[in-house]
Amino acid sequence: MSAATSNEAFTQFLLRMGDNTLILGHRVSEWCGHSPVLEEDIALANTALDLIGQTQMWLGLAGEIEGKGQTADNLAFLRDVWDFRNLLLVEMPNGDFGQTLMRQFLFDAWHSIQLGRLMSSSDERVAAIAEKTSKEVAYHLERSADTVVGLGDGTEESHARMQDALDYLWPYVGEMFQSDAVDAEMVAKGIAPDPASLREEYDALVGRILATATLTIPDTAFGHKGGRTGAMHTEHLGHLLTQMQWLQRAYPGSEW
């Protein structure tokens, strides 16, 4: 395989990592000033900031590997919907607090397993980012899992809301484990694991927490897809970008 093709696949992989953290970070930041209690507001804002910080590393490296002079900021603010490579799950609307925390948990569980694998990546830059970010993500997972259990195994109303959130979001979980040519190349080069190989560990972890939360995983094999390949995003991403990219769209090229 030529060096150009190889860099293309590597760039795609890095965009997938960085776009996940960027879009979820923005979604979580939408809670700032609106959370049900002050302590959760601060905790969610911390999580959002962690994710945006991780984005700078992933997209920074993506721009470097791509070699066309793109900075992390360019990639975040100057691309449109069809260029984004995040999972559909992370662009889903916040809904109520329970839905936000369910989405967070379903993502954190995958994220922590993925970063664990990436710590032994053959690319030392990827391994270093994974090493640094995995500590933040371990905390995100601990927090979101605790909240899912607390609300799932809570009052009748909180349980019903968490089950609704799980029913709504579960069809977006399968996309995490789909593989394509980009993944095959990452596996061949030892840069990243085959997404499908994370499924068993994910199901064990998520199954355990959701059982403790007295929630029932929907009995469906149906899964939405198209986010990580860029084939088709949901209608929600475009709306999110109008907010996130508002400044660059209104005042192109402005800096401070």
Added chain:
Amino acid sequence: MNNEWPLWEIFIRGQHGLSHRHVGSLHAPDAEMAIKNARDVYTRRNEGVSIWAVEANNITASSPSDKGPLYEPSESKVYRHPTFFDIPDEVGAM
């Protein structure tokens, strides 16, 4: 009002060798979440190496109206301060 989470008093140890110091209070449904909330509210800027959370209603406090009997008797007893001795330099910080 019993929908409110209980209040917790938070103590943080800034570095090894120092005592935990009271830094403030917060609300949380249970002790574990109190620690997590304390981590997010009070250690964002690398302030601590250890957190204690104590439910506020478990703290017994002295009454402000008792301050006369409690504290005034010690005001006139300067001999209780160990300030009448020369401390050798080798002792270091006391």
